[in-house]
Amino acid sequence: MKIAQFKPQFFVLFLATLFVSCVYEPVDGTVEPDPGSGGNTSGIFKADFNNNTWTAAETQVVISGNFIEISAIKSNGEGFAFQIEANETGTYAANVNIVAYSPAGSEYGYWSLNDDNPDENTGSITITKIDTEKKTISGTFQFKGYWSDPDTPRAAIEFKNGVFTDLPYITEEETNDSFSAKVGGTNFVSTDILAFEINSGADDWITIGASDTNMNEISISVRTGLAAGTTYPITVNRLTDDVQASYEDENGEHEAVSGSVKIISITEDRIQGTFSFTTNGTPSINVTEGSFDVAY
Incomplete structure (x- = not known):
């Protein structure tokens, strides 16, 4: 499997451990927080799937030289993680970026890439606004997620009406x-x-x-x-x-x-x-x- 940003040896492992023990850091910013680790609680991140509206309790966002990283979780550890090859507003295809949701307690998740058909248009992420004065980011998303564990197949999930509004972000200069x-x-x-x-x-x-x-x-x-x-x-x-x-x-x-x-x-x-x-x-x-x- 080849994904557009970091080469496979990074991202296959990154996705496999995304919500377990990894930290993705574009020049040092933590994108995937542990529950209660002090991430941002202001702004809104939500999406509809399985006949429910999912709303994040905590988010962290980093804008680096090449990527926008967004993580949104609930206190039980389930959450979304995005990695978009961009640093400005625009609409970006889900299947050539990292868009993933992981249930609580699982090392696997629903990814925006169909291994059986990597060219499938699985959705998109739109960055509608980056407010450099307030240092917040807003946008929308929707994607079809495929279960990442081939040994225990599950039906794909449609994630709809995704929106994130005024999420605070940090930049690479603010990290160590x-x-x-x-x-x-x-x-x-x-x-x-x-x-x-x-x-x-x-x-x-x-x-x-x-x-x-x-x-x-x-x-x-x-x-x-x-x-x-x-x-x-x-x-x-x-x-x-x-x-x-x-x-x-x-x-x-x-x-x-x-x-x-x-x-x-x-x-x-x-x-x-x-x-x-x-x-x-x-x-x-x-x-x-x-x-x-x-x-x-």
């Missing part, structure tokens, strides 16, 4: 996370950062991804439980390495085959480190002077 590196000696300047934890039993990972204005991407993954102050090597054995990395550009994904990641500090919700690596392929790509300091 950072990600930088040099690719072939040229500065890689991140405009969007994705950080999340994947819980899969004994093999849990923290993944940090960053995109620049040209949609080139760097991904760093580290196993949870690593020690601060320790440098971990990258080898060609992705099954046993404690850290992994890759770089992706218009020519595709280039996996790291050597290098290292140093963990400077790590807590239950934030990680800081440095990295450098060399990729496979001919010619190989050297990524140097890498650093990150992100919440996840």
Whole structure:
């Protein structure tokens, strides 16, 4: 599956864990809040489905260099999450952006992409107003959502009459996370950062991804439980390495085959480190002077 913004290695994982333990951060803003974590309670976010009107108790919005991120939840954890490749008003197709609803307590959800027919017009999101003085955003949406777990199929749901009005937003300048590196000696300047934890039993990972204005991407993954102050090597054995990395550009994904990641500090919700690596392929790509300091 390929989705328009971050490449599949980011977003398939992002969507699979969207309402469980991940944090999507366009340059450090938290889009998906935990219930009671202090998100915005002003403004309105609602939609009709299953013969009921759903109204959010809490929202968070971030407008970054490339994306508009909207999260809306109830106190039980169910909610909507949007990621739109835009930073201005307009109407955007749902099937080439991220539009999702997840029930309470589920790691799966109803996505705006039909895996059996990716070109299907499943709906749209319209950004009607971005008030830069009041720092609020308004718009409408409607989409057909397909259940994301192929092993337990469910009927698609039509989400109608969606509206969000005067939701407060923050911008990348107001956040604290950072990600930088040099690719072939040229500065890689991140405009969007994705950080999340994947819980899969004994093999849990923290993944940090960053995109620049040209949609080139760097991904760093580290196993949870690593020690601060320790440098971990990258080898060609992705099954046993404690850290992994890759770089992706218009020519595709280039996996790291050597290098290292140093963990400077790590807590239950934030990680800081440095990295450098060399990729496979001919010619190989050297990524140097890498650093990150992100919440996840």
